[in-house]
Amino acid sequence: xxxxxxxxxxxxxxxxxxxxxxxxxxxxxxxxxxxxxxxxxxxxxxxxxxxxxxxxxxxxxxxxxxxxxxxxxxxxxxxxxxxxxxxxxxxxxxxxxxxxxxxxxxxxxxxxxxxxxxxxxxxxxxxxxxxxxxxxxxxxxxxxxxxxxxxxxxxxxxxxxxxxxxxxxxxxxxxxxxxxxxxxxxxxxxxxxxxxxxxxxxxxxxxxxxxxxxxxxxxxxxxxxxxxxxxxxxxxxxxxxxxxxxxxxxxxxxxxxxxxxxxxxxxxxxxxxxxxxxxxxxxxxxxxxxxxxxxxxxxxxxxxxxxxxxxxxxxxxxxxxxxxxxxxxxxxxxxxxxxxxxxxxxxxxxxxxxxxxxxxxxxxxxxxxxxxxxxxxxxxxxxxxxxxxxxxxxxxxxxxxxxxxxxxxxxxxxxxxxxxxxxxxxxxxxxxxxxxxxxxxxxxxxxxxxxxxxxxxxxxxxxxxxx
Amino acid sequence: xxxxxxxxxxxxxxxxxxxxxxxxxxxxxxxxxxxxxxxxxxxxxxxxxxxxxxxxxxxxxxxxxxxxxxxxxxxxxxxxxxxxxxxxxxxxxxxxxxxxxxxxxxxxxxxxxxxxxxxxxxxxxxxxxxxxxxxxxxxxxxxxxxxxxxxxxxxxxxxxxxxxxxxxxxxxxxxxxxxxxxxxxxxxxxxxxxxxxxxxxxxxxxxxxxxxxxxxxxxxxxxxxxxxxxxxxxxxxxxxxxxxxxxxxxxxxxxxxxxxxxxxxxxxxxxxxxxxxxxxxxxxxxxxxxxxxxxxxxxxxxxxx
Numbered sequence: 001x002x003x004x005x006x007x008x009x010x011x012x013x014x015x016x017x018x019x020x021x022x023x024x025x026x027x028x029x030x031x032x033x034x035x036x037x038x039x040x041x042x043x044x045x046x047x048x049x050x051x052x053x054x055x056x057x058x059x060x061x062x063x064x065x066x067x068x069x070x071x072x073x074x075x076x077x078x079x080x081x082x083x084x085x086x087x088x089x090x091x092x093x094x095x096x097x098x099x100x101x102x103x104x105x106x107x108x109x110x111x112x113x114x115x116x117x118x119x120x121x122x123x124x125x126x127x128x129x130x131x132x133x134x135x136x137x138x139x140x141x142x143x144x145x146x147x148x149x150x151x152x153x154x155x156x157x158x159x160x161x162x163x164x165x166x167x168x169x170x171x172x173x174x175x176x177x178x179x180x181x182x183x184x185x186x187x188x189x190x191x192x193x194x195x196x197x198x199x200x201x202x203x204x205x206x207x208x209x210x211x212x213x214x215x216x217x218x219x220x221x222x223x224x225x226x227x228x229x230x231x232x233x234x235x236x237x238x239x240x241x242x243x244x245x246x247x248x249x250x251x252x253x254x255x256x257x258x259x260x261x262x263x264x265x266x267x268x269x270x271x272x273x274x275x276x277x278x279x280x281x282x283x284x285x286x287x288x289x290x291x292x293x294x295x296x297x298x299x300x301x302x303x304x305x306x307x308x309x310x311x312x313x314x315x316x317x318x319x320x321x322x323x324x325x326x327x328x329x330x331x332x333x334x335x336x337x338x339x340x341x342x343x344x345x346x347x348x349x350x351x352x353x354x355x356x357x358x359x360x361x362x363x364x365x366x367x368x369x370x371x372x373x374x375x376x377x378x379x380x381x382x383x384x385x386x387x388x389x390x391x392x393x394x395x396x397x398x399x400x401x402x403x404x405x406x407x408x409x410x411x412x413x414x415x416x417x418x419x420x421x422x423x424x425x426x427x428x429x430x431x432x433x434x435x436x437x438x439x440x441x442x443x444x445x446x447x448x449x450x451x452x453x454x455x456x457x458x459x460x461x462x463x464x465x466x467x
Numbered sequence: 468x469x470x471x472x473x474x475x476x477x478x479x480x481x482x483x484x485x486x487x488x489x490x491x492x493x494x495x496x497x498x499x500x501x502x503x504x505x506x507x508x509x510x511x512x513x514x515x516x517x518x519x520x521x522x523x524x525x526x527x528x529x530x531x532x533x534x535x536x537x538x539x540x541x542x543x544x545x546x547x548x549x550x551x552x553x554x555x556x557x558x559x560x561x562x563x564x565x566x567x568x569x570x571x572x573x574x575x576x577x578x579x580x581x582x583x584x585x586x587x588x589x590x591x592x593x594x595x596x597x598x599x600x601x602x603x604x605x606x607x608x609x610x611x612x613x614x615x616x617x618x619x620x621x622x623x624x625x626x627x628x629x630x631x632x633x634x635x636x637x638x639x640x641x642x643x644x645x646x647x648x649x650x651x652x653x654x655x656x657x658x659x660x661x662x663x664x665x666x667x668x669x670x671x672x673x674x675x676x677x678x679x680x681x682x683x684x685x686x687x688x689x690x691x692x693x694x695x696x697x698x699x700x701x702x703x704x705x706x707x708x709x710x711x712x713x714x715x716x717x718x719x720x721x722x723x724x725x726x727x728x729x730x731x732x733x734x735x736x737x738x739x740x741x742x743x744x745x746x747x748x749x750x751x752x753x754x755x756x757x758x759x760x761x762x763x764x765x766x767x768x769x770x771x772x
Contacts, residue, residue, distance in 0.1 A: 090734040097529060097737065116529035116737070212634055218721065220735060263721065270638045271721030273734075280607070284614050286637065454528060458735050459542065465731055466552045466723045 053105075054337035056081035059346070060092055060100075061108030064275070064295070065180070065325050069359060074350045077382055080342060089113040096122050096330060104330040105339040106346055111163050111323045112221045114176050115450035117330075118163070124331035125166035125173035130344050133352040134174065138372040142441055143178055143324075149441065155242030156447045163449065176326040179351035180365040183320035183440040185433075186310040187297045188289040189282065190409050193308075200310025201318040202445075203230045205291055211267050215281040215290030218271035220461035221454070222321065225446045226291055227255040232317040241317070244446040249456050256460045260467045271465075282307060291321075294364035297433070298412050306409035309364075309433035312443045319445025320434075324368070327351065355383035361395050362414035366437060370396055378420070389422035398436030400429030522743035529737050539740035543732070544748050556724040557752070559640075560709040563647040564655075567704045568697065570648065571655035575696075576689075578656075579663035591660060594653045606646055606717040613637040613645070638720040646714040651707055655700035662696025663689070698760050706753055725749050 057080055059066055066084045074082050085104070087095060092109060093116045101122050109117070117123050128134055134144075141149040146160045161168035166175045186200050193210070205214050205226075217223050225244050228251060231237040232244075237254040239247065247255070262268065269287040272278040278296045281287040283303040292300075300307040312319045329335070329343040350356060357367040357376045370376055370392075377392040379385075386392070391413070393399035402423045405411050408430040434440050451457060525536040543549060578587040597605065611617050613636040620632035635641055666689065674684040715724040723731065725745065732742040 088734075090737065093529065094733075094737055119528060120530055216721070266720075268721060269634075270719075277717075280610065284610055285616055286610070286614055454736060455526075458738065461735065462723075462728070462731065463548055465721070466548050466555075466728065 053339035053342055056083040057106065057339055057342045057346070058083055058085070058104045058333070058337075059106040059108065059327075060085040060087060060095060060104045060330075061106075061327075062087065062089055062092065062110075064363070065108035065110075065327075070350060070356070073353075073355060073383055074346055077349050077353075078342070078345055080345075082346070093117065101330055102333045102336055105334045105337055106327055106343040107330050108179070108325060108327045110325045110448070111176070112448045112450045114163065114326065114328070118175055122331055123175055124329040124334050124340065125175040126177060126329065126340075126344055126347075127173050128171070130341070131174065131177065131348055133348045133369065134177070138352070138375075139368045140371045142181070143368050150444055153241060153444060153447065156245050159245060159449050160447055174328075176328050177347055178324040178326045178368045179347060179356075180360055180367060181322070181324035182294055182365050183312075183322050183434065183444065184291070184293060185312055185320055186289060187282065187292040187294075187300070187307050188310065189285065190306050190308045192285075192288040195308055198311065199313040201230070201233065201313060201316075202226045202291070203233060203318070204310070205289055206230055206262055206267065210289050211265065212269055213288045214268050215278055215287035215292065216268040216271050217278075217291045218273045218465070220457050220464075221450060222448060223259065223291070224252060224255045224457065224461075225448075226321065227259055229318045229445050231255065231258060239317075244317070245449050246451045247453065247457075249453055252453060252457050252460050256464050259464050263464065263467050279303075294433075298362075298364060298414070301410045301412050302415075304410070306407070308409055311434050311439075312445065314439075314443055317445065319443045320440055321446060321448055322444040323448035325365075350383065353383035354379050354381045354386040358385075358387040358391060361387065361391070362412075364413075366396075370437065385420070388418050388420035390420075391418040393422075393425075394418075394430075394432055396437045398431060398439070400425035400427075400431050402426055402429060404428040405430035518743045518746060521739050522747055524740045526738050526740045531739050536740070539738075539744040543738075543741035544744045549728070549745070552723050552728050553725055553748070553752070555722070556709050556726075559643070559647075559724065560705045563644065563651065563708045564701055564705045566644065566648060567652045567655040568701065571652045571700065572659055572693075572697070574652075575656045575659035575663055575693075578660050579666070584664070587660065587664075591653075591657060594656060597649070598653070602650065602713050603717070605649065606713050609637065609642060609646060609718060613642055638718065640719075642718040643714055646718045647708055647711070650711070650714065651704045654703040654707065658699040658703070659693055659696040662693045666692050702757055702760055705756060709749070709753070 057074075059071070059082060061084070063086050066086065068084075071082050071084055074080065085095070089109060092107065093113060096104065096107060096117060097120055107114075107117065107123070114123070133139065136144045143164065146153075146157045150157060150160075158168070161171075163176050164174060164178075165171050166173040186202060186204050188195070188200070188204070192213070193204070204210070205216065217226075224247065228237060228239050228244055228247060231254060232239050236258070237251060239251050243251060270277075270281055272281060272290070272292075275293060275296060278290060278292045279299045282290060282292060282296070282300045283305045285305060294309055297307045297309045327343065327347045329340055334340045334343050351367070352369045354375050357370060360367060367376070372379075373392070375381065376386045378389060387395065390399075390402050394401055395413075401416065402419050402425055403416075404426045405428065411430050521531065522539050523535055523537065525532040525534040525538065578590055582590065613619060615632040615634060615637070617632075617637070619636060620629065623629040624632065670688050670692070671684055674688050679687065709724070710726055711724070712726045712730065715722070715727050726749075729742050729745045729749070732738050732745060
């Protein structure tokens with residue numbers, strides 16, 4: 001055999017050299033996979049004694065929905081051992097729909113992610129009568145009566161009720177009861193982006209001024225409605241308010257075509273789907289504006305980079321991206337493991353408590369029980385104390401902080417010393433981005449769901465991603 | 468004891484030994500290869516068969532129905548969109564392989580002919596040390612180097628060479644190329660170095676004696692004898708490039724490669740049939756490339772060892 005040929009022995013020898021290199025390199029060729037979504041999944045736990053059901057109670061969901069202090073609080077309050085599996089939204093869906101439905105008691109997702117589980121019968125709705133906290137005095141009308149509170153969203157209200165209730169007509173069982181909610185907007189770096197206007201719209205991320213400086217969300221069910229609002233506002237597409245969160249194929253085409261043009265013109269510095277990547281892009285100033293999450297804005301500030309979270313206008317088709325995160329029993333896991341009541345308790349005793357609103361607002365999230373001011377503002381229960389006057393009024397009523405804030409675009413609520421007692425807000429105090437909660441609710445653009453034309457949307461989205 | 472008895476006994480012993488020997492040989496072969504075969508069947512052929520089956524199943528909103536369908540192939544693989552993604556990925560694979568060869572070969576050459584064996588091995592180890600850090604961290608590490616506020620841009624601005632930072636250093640084909648080179652060049656250098664290490668120095672002396680200049684010696688002696696290492700390095704770099712996930716995800720501005728495309732297919736709607744079809748297409752391409760690169764292999768010599 002000529003020496004320049006590859007035979008089995010020298011193949012093995014050279015391959016061995018490369019494989020040895022790879023071994024030494026820690027298989028560095030691929031450098032590991034993952035989307036950067038904070039890891040596909042990991043498990044943590046707390047400890048305590050139990051009662052009738054299987055222990056530990058098993059809870060699966062994304063990191064933002066199930067943080068360790070929430071587990072610890074559950075154990076503290078109920079005495080039940082609980083364990084969480086942290087996974088990205090697709091990974092959570094995958095684990096439950098691929099045979100894991102018997103292994104978990106509770107799942108937490110957001111509204112566009114839960115649809116897959118609901119449609120495939122993987123959630124076990126909770127009877128309203130099992131949740132004492134679910135009443136119009138303790139839960140915001142945005143949830144208990146969206147038709148009245150945000151009727152201006154037309155048929156989008158129906159999708160809210162469809163996601164919330166097992167049967168939106170009878171309203172006996174809650175299919176996806178909320179524990180957090182938010183009104184997402186555009187985040188920007190005020191050093192480079194003009195913030196003199198009172199409001200910001202989604203159109204800002206498509207503004208030529210910011211060409212090559214935009215961090216764009218790459219999740220289709222989010223990016224397409226955002227784009228549709230911009231197009232509708234500029235008479236570039238025919239779309240009604242009812243259709244914004246559930247677009248037709250033609251509207252999807254219009255949005256994707258527009259986004260492909262934007263991408264080809266270099267409008268986007270980078271696409272992001274993982275939370276950390278959006279923070280990284282903005283904090284390093286690679287991007288100066290983007291459709292980022294509100295907690296990301298706080299994390300950007302913590303790195304020392306200023307960030308403002310835009311206030312949406314009170315009229316026109318553009319408005320906040322509204323979604324809620326919820327906790328619901330997994331079917332058949334929760335009933336098989338005799339933990340249905342434990343899941344109800346996890347929701348009600350921990351997340352509709354006095355303690356949770358303060359804890360979670362450090363990331364900017366709203367809780368559905370914020371209307372229960374006796375409890376959330378200055379009340380307390382077995383979970384601890386509520387938010388206190390200053391924090392509550394700042395978070396929900398649009399009041400300024402009691403202390404002067406010199407650098408509001410670097411302000412982080414988690415690092416501020418909030419006063420429990422009511423005092424006079426400082427003249428140079430800071431107001432929360434996006435204003436009072438009622439203003440935010442009045443300015444919703446679309447409610448985030450998994451649309452009916454999802455398959456078509458995903459196929460179209462591949463055109464955008466490959467452009 | 469009669470002669471016939473003795474002959475019979477010898478024949479029986481020989482038969483028994485042969486039988487035993489064959490039996491022993493049989494069990495040895497199976498004992499040695501069995502675990503490997505089992506491993507491949509359970510962890511390679513089994514899952515592969517499952518992927519093939521899934522590529523012909525029907526997808527319905529987060530669910531896979533056990534009904535035969537060609538939709539995953541017709542709607543996800545045989546489309547202009549997918550073809551462009553495959554083309555882009557293959558171009559990147561060829562480009563990275565060519566660059567790693569162009570840059571890696573001189574390094575391997577230097578290690579073989581200008582360093583002692585110990586120093587060469589030591590340098591090879593040094594080349595590997597960066598890999599002890601996670602690939603994700605190394606990819607992210609380019610942000611403060613190539614970014615707008617990164618070291619290179621800031622130095623160029625401070626030196627007065629630039630007014631504005633260069634945006635094409637990061638989230639661009641350039642940053643991807645840098646990432647691939649840093650990740651994969653060692654996979655090219657190592658086999659070439661091993662190949663050159665086997666080269667008989669007398670052949671180089673003979674070339675010189677026959678009045679071959681250094682270029683002639685390289686073209687006619689060194690390069691042909693190093694081709695096995697080049698081939699193996701090429702296979703490794705090409706395959707690892709087109710299957711890489713971290714670099715296109717973290718260092719591109721959002722353009723898809725086949726691997727990110729497959730991930731997108733699964734992460735948005737759990738479309739396993741389409742992901743399976745795309746994966747099989749990628750696998751077929753990889754196998755075709757490996758086959759093409761190793762087509763000179765003499766199967767008889769492989770059988771003879």
